Amino acid sequence: MKKSFRPRDARQFVGTYRPRIDGHEKASGQARYLDDIALPTRFPGLLYARVLRSPYAHARIKRLDTRRAEALPGVHAVLTFQDPEVASLKPTNAGWTPFFTSSYNRMMWPDHRDRRILSDHVCWAGDEAGVVVAAESRAIADEALRLLDIEWEVLPFVLDPVAALAAGAPIIHPEINPNGNQLPPSPGTASEVFLDRGDVERALAEADVVIEACSDYHNADHGCLGTRGCLMQWEGDKLTCWTSYYQADQTRMHLTQMLNLPLHKVRVINPYIGGSFGRGNVGEQPFFIFTAILARRTGRPVLYQHTRREDFHDTRNALAYTCRLGARRDGTITACHFKSLGDAGAYADHSMAAADYVVREYIEATLGHIPNLRVETRVAYTNRIPGGCKRGIGNNQINLVFAIALDMLAERLGVDPLELAIKNLGNQHGRVPDRSLEAVLREGAQRIGWSQRHAPGDGPSVGGTRRRGIGFSLHNSWHAAWQEVPRGHIQVSIRVNPDCSVILDAPTAETGTGSNTCNVLSCAEALSFLGIGPQDIHWISETDTERGLKDQVQTDSGVSYVQSEVMGKAAAMVKRQILELAARRLNVPIEDLDIEAGKIFAHSTEEELSVRDLLWQEDLVPILGTVSETLPDEVTGVPFTASFAEVEVDTETGRVDVLKVVVVHDCGTVMYAAGAEGQQIGGQPMALGETLTEEIVYDLATGYPLSFNWIEYKIPTMLDTPEVEPVLLEVWKGAGEYGACGIGESVTTCTPGAVANAIYNAIGVRLGAIPFTPDKVLAALGKIPAEGGE
Amino acid sequence: MTSSHSPAQSPCHGAEVIASPYPIRIQINGRWYQFEVGRDLMPSDTLAQLLRERLGLTGLKVACDEGACGACTVILDGEAILSCMTLAVEVDGHSVLTIEGLPADDPVIEAFAEQSEPGYGTALQCGFCTPGFVMTAKALLATNPHPTLEEVREGLSGNLCRCGCYAAIGQAVLHAAEKMEAGRRHDR
Numbered sequence: 001m002k003k004s005f006r007p008r009d010a011r012q013f014v015g016t017y018r019p020r021i022d023g024h025e026k027a028s029g030q031a032r033y034l035d036d037i038a039l040p041t042r043f044p045g046l047l048y049a050r051v052l053r054s055p056y057a058h059a060r061i062k063r064l065d066t067r068r069a070e071a072l073p074g075v076h077a078v079l080t081f082q083d084p085e086v087a088s089l090k091p092t093n094a095g096w097t098p099f100f101t102s103s104y105n106r107m108m109w110p111d112h113r114d115r116r117i118l119s120d121h122v123c124w125a126g127d128e129a130g131v132v133v134a135a136e137s138r139a140i141a142d143e144a145l146r147l148l149d150i151e152w153e154v155l156p157f158v159l160d161p162v163a164a165l166a167a168g169a170p171i172i173h174p175e176i177n178p179n180g181n182q183l184p185p186s187p188g189t190a191s192e193v194f195l196d197r198g199d200v201e202r203a204l205a206e207a208d209v210v211i212e213a214c215s216d217y218h219n220a221d222h223g224c225l226g227t228r229g230c231l232m233q234w235e236g237d238k239l240t241c242w243t244s245y246y247q248a249d250q251t252r253m254h255l256t257q258m259l260n261l262p263l264h265k266v267r268v269i270n271p272y273i274g275g276s277f278g279r280g281n282v283g284e285q286p287f288f289i290f291t292a293i294l295a296r297r298t299g300r301p302v303l304y305q306h307t308r309r310e311d312f313h314d315t316r317n318a319l320a321y322t323c324r325l326g327a328r329r330d331g332t333i334t335a336c337h338f339k340s341l342g343d344a345g346a347y348a349d350h351s352m353a354a355a356d357y358v359v360r361e362y363i364e365a366t367l368g369h370i371p372n373l374r375v376e377t378r379v380a381y382t383n384r385i386p387g388g389c390k391r392g393i394g395n396n397q398i399n400l401v402f403a404i405a406l407d408m409l410a411e412r413l414g415v416d417p418l419e420l421a422i423k424n425l426g427n428q429h430g431r432v433p434d435r436s437l438e439a440v441l442r443e444g445a446q447r448i449g450w451s452q453r454h455a456p457g458d459g460p461s462v463g464g465t466r467r468r469g470i471g472f473s474l475h476n477s478w479h480a481a482w483q484e485v486p487r488g489h490i491q492v493s494i495r496v497n498p499d500c501s502v503i504l505d506a507p508t509a510e511t512g513t514g515s516n517t518c519n520v521l522s523c524a525e526a527l528s529f530l531g532i533g534p535q536d537i538h539w540i541s542e543t544d545t546e547r548g549l550k551d552q553v554q555t556d557s558g559v560s561y562v563q564s565e566v567m568g569k570a571a572a573m574v575k576r577q578i579l580e581l582a583a584r585r586l587n588v589p590i591e592d593l594d595i596e597a598g599k600i601f602a603h604s605t606e607e608e609l610s611v612r613d614l615l616w617q618e619d620l621v622p623i624l625g626t627v628s629e630t631l632p633d634e635v636t637g638v639p640f641t642a643s644f645a646e647v648e649v650d651t652e653t654g655r656v657d658v659l660k661v662v663v664v665h666d667c668g669t670v671m672y673a674a675g676a677e678g679q680q681i682g683g684q685p686m687a688l689g690e691t692l693t694e695e696i697v698y699d700l701a702t703g704y705p706l707s708f709n710w711i712e713y714k715i716p717t718m719l720d721t722p723e724v725e726p727v728l729l730e731v732w733k734g735a736g737e738y739g740a741c742g743i744g745e746s747v748t749t750c751t752p753g754a755v756a757n758a759i760y761n762a763i764g765v766r767l768g769a770i771p772f773t774p775d776k777v778l779a780a781l782g783k784i785p786a787e788g789g790e
Numbered sequence: 791m792t793s794s795h796s797p798a799q800s801p802c803h804g805a806e807v808i809a810s811p812y813p814i815r816i817q818i819n820g821r822w823y824q825f826e827v828g829r830d831l832m833p834s835d836t837l838a839q840l841l842r843e844r845l846g847l848t849g850l851k852v853a854c855d856e857g858a859c860g861a862c863t864v865i866l867d868g869e870a871i872l873s874c875m876t877l878a879v880e881v882d883g884h885s886v887l888t889i890e891g892l893p894a895d896d897p898v899i900e901a902f903a904e905q906s907e908p909g910y911g912t913a914l915q916c917g918f919c920t921p922g923f924v925m926t927a928k929a930l931l932a933t934n935p936h937p938t939l940e941e942v943r944e945g946l947s948g949n950l951c952r953c954g955c956y957a958a959i960g961q962a963v964l965h966a967a968e969k970m971e972a973g974r975r976h977d978r
Contacts, residue, residue, distance in 0.1 A: 225861055236897060274917075275916040308853065308854045426959055514912070678958065681955070681957050685954035686954055709856060710858035717949070718947050718956040
C-alpha cells in the first residue's frame with residue numbers, strides 16, 4: 001500500500017484523492033481536440049494549408065515561380081513572401097509574453113523581433129520558408145509545394161554556439177545583431193554578467209576548497225501527443241480561430257495586433273489540448289497569421305496543423321554551464337560563479353529568459369545570500385531548431401550543473417552532500433537552513449534509503465558488471481502567488497442555478513494539467529455552505545474569448561491555484577445574494593441569517609428554509625458571483641522540491657537503468673492530491689527521456705536533423721519507466737487562502753542532476769552532458785575513445 | 791456508401807486515378823458499411839482516415855502517423871492494431887471495433903476514468919493517448935483476463951503517454967481486470 005499525503009489542514013474537497021473531472025470524457029474518447037473539430041464533415045469546404053519547409057540549414061529564396069503549383073487542380077491559394085499582404089507584416093517574435101497578456105509594443109523581448117511571416121530567409125532545416133498553399137486535401141497541398149520552382153541561394157551555416165560566436169561565423173540575424181550571432185541581453189540586463197555581488201575571484205582564491213563542475217543540456221523536445229495548429233474561419237469581417245495553443249486571449253491579441261483588427265472582431269476558442277509542457281515559445285506563431293490570411297483570401301475555413309515531424313518545432317533551450325564553488329573547510333560556501341553558453345537555435349523567442357531572466361529568480365531563491373556571487377551568460381544564434389520553454393525556462397539547465405557541483409564539493413570536503421545543501425542553501429524565509437528545503441531533503445533521503453548510500457564509485461556489484469548508486473538534486477518550486485501577480489486580474493464566475501447545481505466559468509485551456517479539477521474542488525469548497533459537491537459543478541471546458549472572462553494561461557503551473565485564490569470572493573457574493581433573498585422572504589434582518597449545508601436558518605427564530613426551496617420560489621434567474629481580483633503580492637518566498645534517484649550502471653555495456661525515483665514537493669497547499677502526484681510521477685518519464693534516451697541528432701555535414709520522429713527520438717514507454725514514489729508536503733505557505741505554488745515544471749527539474757550524481761555514486765566517474773548514452777558512459781570509464789577523440 | 795452519412799470528398803485524393811470504383815464491406819462497431827473504392831475512399835487511405843474523417847469516429851487519435859505511439863489503436867477481429875498503419879482496403883470483410891463501440895460503463899473506460907488512489911496519480915492527463923491505451927488494454931484483457939503488472943507493462947509498451955501516467959495506467963488495467971471478473975461472477 002502506498003503512503004498517502006496528509007494535509008496540514010484537512011478540507012472537505014481541496015487536497016483530496018479523487019478522479020479527474022474530465023476522466024470519463026477523455027477515457028471514452030469523447031473529449032474533442034482541434035483534430036476532432038477540424039473535419040470536412042463539420043466545416044464543409046475545409047481547405048488544408050501546408051507550408052514550405054526549408055531543406056537547408058541556412059538559405060535564401062533567390063527566385064520563385066508558383067505557376068505550376070497554382071495550376072494544380074484543388075489548389076485554392078498560394079501565398080508567398082512576395083505578396084504585399086505578407087511583406088507588409090511587422091517582424092515578430094514567437095514569445096511575446098511568459099504568462100500575462102501582452103501587446104506587440106509591450107512584448108517581453110522587443111530586441112529579439114527576428115521572425116518574419118513567410119520569410120525568404122530561412123535559418124534552420126525545417127524552418128517555415130516563404131510559401132504556403134491552401135488546397136482541398138493535404139496531399140494536394142503537398143503536391144503543390146513539390147511543383148514550386150525555387151532557386152535557393154544556399155548560405156553557410158553554423159551548428160555549434162562556440163563557432164557561432166567566433167569571428168567569421170555566418171551571421172544569422174544581421175537585423176538583430178549585424179556584428180555577430182550573440183543575442184542582446186534581456187531588458188533590464190546590461191551585460192553578459194547579470195548578477196555580480198562581492199568579489200568572486202578573490203573569494204575563490206581565498207577559499208579552502210574550490211571545485212568546478214560542467215554540464216551540457218540538449219534541445220529536448222516536448223513531444224506532445226497532439227500537434228500544434230489552428231483552424232481559421234471568416235464570417236464577414238469577423239475571424240474565428242480554433243487552436244491547440246493554450247492562451248486564447250493572448251492568441252486573440254496576437255491576431256489583432258498583427259492583422260490590424262479590432263479585438264471584438266476576433267474570437268479564439270481552445271478545445272481540449274493534447275499536452276503543452278510549455279511548447280511554442282509561448283504561442284505567437286507565424287502560422288496563425290498566414291492561415292488567417294489564407295482563410296480570408298479563399299473565403300473558406302482553412303486548417304493548418306503540424307505533422308509529427310513538423311511538431312519538432314521548438315525545444316528546451318540548449319545551455320552548457322560551468323559552475324565554480326568555493327568553501328571554507330567548515331562547509332560554508334563563500335563563492336559561487338556560474339557561466340553559461342546558450343544555443344538559441346535559429347530564433348530567439350524566450351531563449352534569453354532561460355539564460356538570464358529566470359535564472360536570476362532561481363539564484364535569489366536558493367543562493368542569493370552567498371556573499372560572492374557571479375552569474376554570466378552568452379547566448380548565440382545557430383542554425384538549429386529554436387530553443388525556448390519546456391516545463392520551465394532555464395531551470396533544468398542550471399539545476400544540472402549545480403547538482404553536480406554540490407556533489408563534488410561535498411566529496412572534497414568529506415561531508416554528506418545533503419547536509420551541505422541544508423547548511424548552505426535556501427534563504428527565502430530569511431534564514432538558513434530553510435525549513436522547506438530541509439523537510440524536502442530529509443523526507444526524500446528517508447524514502448530512498450540515503451543512510452545506506454555507499455562511498456562514491458564503490459557501488460555494490462549486481463550481476464558482475466552492474467553497479468548501483470544513488471544521488472539527489474534540489475530546486476525551488478515554480479511560481480508562488482507573488483510571482484503570479486503580473487497576470488493582472490484573475491477572473492472567475494460562479495453561477496448557481498435554482499436547483500443549486502453550479503456552472504463554473506474559470507477559463508483556462510485544458511492541456512492535461514488538471515487545473516480544471518483543482519478549480520472544481522476549490523469551488524465546491526467555497527460553496528460548501530450550499531451542501532453540494534464536485535459532482536454538482538459543471539466546469540466549462542472550452543475556453544472562448546467571447547464568453548467574457550479572461551483565461552488563465554497554462555504557460556506555468558500557477559493555474560493550479562490562481563483561480564482558486566479568488567474563488568472564495570465569488571462564493572461570498574453568491575452567499576450574500578441568497579441571504580438577501582432569504583431575508584426578504586422570511587422577513588428577518590440579514591444579520592440574523594446564515595447558511596449551512598444547503599439550509600438557511602435564522603439565529604433568533606430557529607426558522608429554517610432550504611436554499612433550493614428558496615430559489616425555486618424566486619424568479620429562477622441563476623445567482624451570479626463574478627470576481628476580477630488581483631493576487632496577493634506579499635513576498636513569501638518559494639518552497640522547495642527534490643528528486644532522489646537510484647541507478648544501475650552496466651560497466652561493460654555503458655547502459656544506465658534508473659531503478660527508482662523519489663520526487664518530493666513542498667506545495668504550500670496541495671490543491672488536488674491525485675493530480676499533484678500525477679504531475680510528480682508523470683514528469684519522470686519525460687525527465688528520464690531527456691537524461692538518457694532523447695536526442696535530436698543532426699547530420700553535421702548538412703545541418704539536417706535526423707531524428708524528428710518517435711522511432712529515433714526515443715520517448716520512454718511504460719517498460720522504460722521505473723518505480724516513482726511521489727511525496728507531497730505542506731511546510732511552506734504563501735499568501736492568500738491556500739498559499740500554494742505550481743509544481744508542473746519542477747517535477748522534471750531535479751531528475752537529470754539526481755541521475756548524474758547517482759551514476760557517479762555507482763561508478764565513480766562524472767558525466768555532465770545529457771543524454772547519458774552508453775557511449776558516453778563507456779568513454780568516461782576509459783573503455784572507448786571520447787566522441788571526437790581518436 | 792450505404793450508411794446515412796452524407797457523401798463528402800475523399801479526405802485524401804492526391805493524384806490517384808481508379809479505373810472503376812469497386813466495393814468493399816467493413817463491419818464497424820457491429821454494423822456493416824459498404825464503401826466504393828475510388829469514390830468514397832482511395833486505396834491509399836488509412837483505416838484511421840476512414841474512421842475519423844469520413845465516419846466521424848474521432849475517439850482514436852493520429853499522433854505520429856507512423857506506428858510509433860499507439861494513439862490510433864483500434865481492435866480488428868479481436869486484436870489491437872494501429873489504424874494509421876493499416877489501409878482501409880485491407881480490412882475488407884473484417885470487423886473493426888473503435889472506442890465508440892464500447893458501452894459508456896465499459897469496465898476499462900471506467901477504470902481509467904476513476905484511477906486516483908494514493909501513490910499512482912491519475913491514469914490520464916491531456917487524454918490524447920487515452921483511447922489508444924483503452925483499446926490496447928481491451929485487447930490484452932480479452933486474451934489475458936488476469937494479467938500481472940509486468941504483463942500489463944509489456945502489453946502496453948507500444949503506446950506512448952507523454953504526460954507519463956504509466957504507473958496509474960498499470961493500476962487502471964489491473965482494476966479493469968478486477969471489474970471484469972466481478973462482472974463475470976455476477977453473470978454466473
